[in-house]
Amino acid sequence: MKESAHPPAPVLCGLGTWLPPHVVTNDDLSQELDTCDEWIRSRTGIGRRHVVQPGVATSNLAVEAGRRALKSAGMETVDAVIVATTTPDRQCPATAPLVASELGLGTVPAFDVGAVCTGFLYALATAAGFLATGSARTVMVIGADTYSSILDPTDRSTRAIFGDGAGAVVLRPGRTNEPGALGRVELASDGRGSDLIMVPSGGSRDPIRAETADRADPYFRMEGKKVFRNAVERMAEASLAVAERFGWGVDDIDLLVAHQANIRIMHAVADRLALPRSRCHVHLDRVGNTAAASIPLALADAAVAGSLRPGDRVVTTAFGGGLTWGAAALRWPDICPA
Template identity: 55%
Template sequence: MSAVVCGLGGWLPPTIVTNEELCDRLDTTPEWIRSRTGIIERRVVSSGTATSDLAVEAGRRALRSAGFSTVGAVVLATTSPDRLCPASGPEVATRLGLVETPAFDVDSACSGFVYGLATGVGLISAGVSDSVLLIGAEAFSTLVNPADRTTATVFGDGAGALVLRRGRPDEPGSLDAFDLGADGEHSDLLAIPAGGSRQRSATGLGHGDEADWYLHMAGRAVYQQAVARMRDSTRRVLERTGCSASDVDVLAGHQANIRILEALAERLGLPGDRIVSNIDRVGNTLAASIPLLLDTATNGNLIPGDRVLITAFGAGLSWGSTLLTWPDLFVQPVDLSAEEETT
């Protein structure tokens, strides 16, 4: 028994924010942003739009891609849920018509979708579910300090989703080998200090530094950790599958920074043309990054039969990797050059 990818969908909010627009309020230039991140523009939610709204749209498209009207479970990977309590997954499932379907959230920041993939594989392999809808969705722009050049230039909003079904290990799309890891010693490198029980109990609700309610990021240290952790993680996955870097057709890495992806490819000995990327148009969308990347890459850069190496790194610190042969799917990828409309 194995879990097989059989559906894929993505969705982006319609509002585009360019580097030029950000420079109107930040002490920077469009070229500074592009040269250090690879980002030209990103999508952001409008007032009143929440993570669950993005998740529903991506989930609907993934179900349509798979030809499914129902699944055995829904897993939502997100770091920006609608509320601290309850989880957003059950509401997303209900809005998709999956009434009383088991649904829950996974919070592992930018690694959340890979952790969610491993969770979905576990549910199917254990016989708990015969199919799983896994969604990565973020409205993370709501948690970024608009006056902080380090973070306001990097993060965007969006959602992507995969459908997994029970299948054979030798099928294209089968997911078997994973490498997951975490290191809480460095948890402060990427963190939102306020909002949880630690700071609420220490200072009282509504007190303390307003900046603590937004993301804090130690950029240089995060860069070093990301390259090293994803390098080691991908190497372990390749060893477990009996593959080498030369067997990899596509490197689908978390879209945090183009320089991180290039450094990772260099350390793995992969030529640059094997990197797929959409960071220039969507920025860092955390848990939505990998499925959105796969969705957009199907528009010419990802074809059935490609051996795809997936890897991610994020707050926690956390990281994860997996390898699969890309299946033949019906996908209508999001159009990065146009505004997406709710379906």
């Protein structure tokens, strides 16, 4: 039999999500911090977020989303697991092997990808490589984060923005022209901006030791204004690039599912693309910025709401610490998110 001249395309065939049940509203935050619902909504578009309770870790969220993704795909197992996260259960080891074990997947390869809010797209590209080389026939990609574990409890800006959650997809090899097939994932980075989004202490550059603990800063920090400008420019560029690879013009894009960071960033990206804001799906009003979980959570929400239908042309894009950014495009498959 003659081998195909092209490697198989990664095809999205399952989607599952999980949000911790505990909800923190803007009014709840106003009881602890100098803020209010109007201040938060006007600057971020966020009204509430889901937050884990004590004892619940990133792996717990990832496992629940993974189980649902398997159900959505009609599968009981996969050949590999990739977890995109900034908040692993522990600094060492990676969280993915535990997730794979808890899912009952045996000794499949499992590892973490760290690209902050762009992590889900980086993990998708990595999964595509597994499928293209035949290293796996099915791959689960999970974006999961518990940002509440790294937020300064006194910082009203970051606590207002971030929430916890997980989203998982299952990929299989298929044809490049079938619904659900991903083209090349557009990825990029710029380490010159590595200090714009970071957790200053806890890594090898500034380890937390007993003698320096009083000077350590283990919390998430972000320079919002500089991040805003970079995020809009980079996500718009990446979105155009992946659309062009599919032969789409802006008018051909049925839905833009951007990383749910801030409503003003999302609208600015749509405006720069000359795409009607009505085609930019918004989910962060109910969940906040869920980092690596953002895109799969938003895709599932759009599909359930009916704003994303089988055959629709969708572009996803994200920007995160590193700095990292990227985009992917596909025709939406006929799947039921779980």
